[in-house]
Amino acid sequence: MRRAALALLLALAAPSAAEAQGAPEEPAAPATPVAQPPPPTGPLAMRTGYTPDPVRVQGRTVGSRPLRELAPSCPGHVGDAPSHVLNLESNFPFLRVFAIAPRDVTLAVRAPDGRWRCGGRRVGEAPREQGVFGAGEWQVWVGSTEPGVDIPYELVVTEFRSVTPATGQGDTSSPVGGGREIGLEVEAEEGRYRDRRLRRGFLPDPREDGGRGGGEIDVRSLGGRCEGYVG
Numbered sequence: 001m002r003r004a005a006l007a008l009l010l011a012l013a014a015p016s017a018a019e020a021q022g023a024p025e026e027p028a029a030p031a032t033p034v035a036q037p038p039p040p041t042g043p044l045a046m047r048t049g050y051t052p053d054p055v056r057v058q059g060r061t062v063g064s065r066p067l068r069e070l071a072p073s074c075p076g077h078v079g080d081a082p083s084h085v086l087n088l089e090s091n092f093p094f095l096r097v098f099a100i101a102p103r104d105v106t107l108a109v110r111a112p113d114g115r116w117r118c119g120g121r122r123v124g125e126a127p128r129e130q131g132v133f134g135a136g137e138w139q140v141w142v143g144s145t146e147p148g149v150d151i152p153y154e155l156v157v158t159e160f161r162s163v164t165p166a167t168g169q170g171d172t173s174s175p176v177g178g179g180r181e182i183g184l185e186v187e188a189e190e191g192r193y194r195d196r197r198l199r200r201g202f203l204p205d206p207r208e209d210g211g212r213g214g215g216e217i218d219v220r221s222l223g224g225r226c227e228g229y230v231g
Helices: 002-013 017-021
Strands: 044-046 055-061 084-088 092-100 105-110 128-133 136-144 151-158
Touching: 044 055, 055 136, 084 092, 092 105, 105 128, 136 151
Parallel strands: 044 084
Antiparallel strands: 055 151, 084 136, 092 128, 092 151, 105 136
């Protein structure tokens, strides 16, 4: 009897297995994810006469690096990689690039030869760069005026001068230029092939000549109902 009572006392005094091993630790709270900039969109391959025109691409400004570290004359804060890449497969006599956003953003483009453009006059409230764009890889950097600010934007790329943030789509039914601005020699005194001087009543009638058409200049850039490519 005394042995049974002693065994009971020892059992009550001994710690349980859970107490001997210690209380289980509570799982740690998951770490708050660090916001990362969205990956840049893939390169846009383009050549004159591309459709649809304009091209519209969505993006966000996320970055704290002063763009002046890359281009001393260019304002804004960007990430470590360009926002977009344009792979131009032909020369563009005229191309317009601008960014539409609910807040101020900056825009800069880096040419294939390493030169920067960032001083273009705004189209409405949108920063833009435009003019002659040669074939090759063009980097587009869209930034914020303050570091680390996340601003959604829409990048617009067009061959038409009539496309602006206000118009959205270009009015291709009305003339937008006389031809010189897209590289046409409108004041040339001689043609590419044999010239003819004709007067009323010329013979033989019809007069036929040969030649070859084509080129890299898209005459749709003139507006109106012009179509085709010329040299």
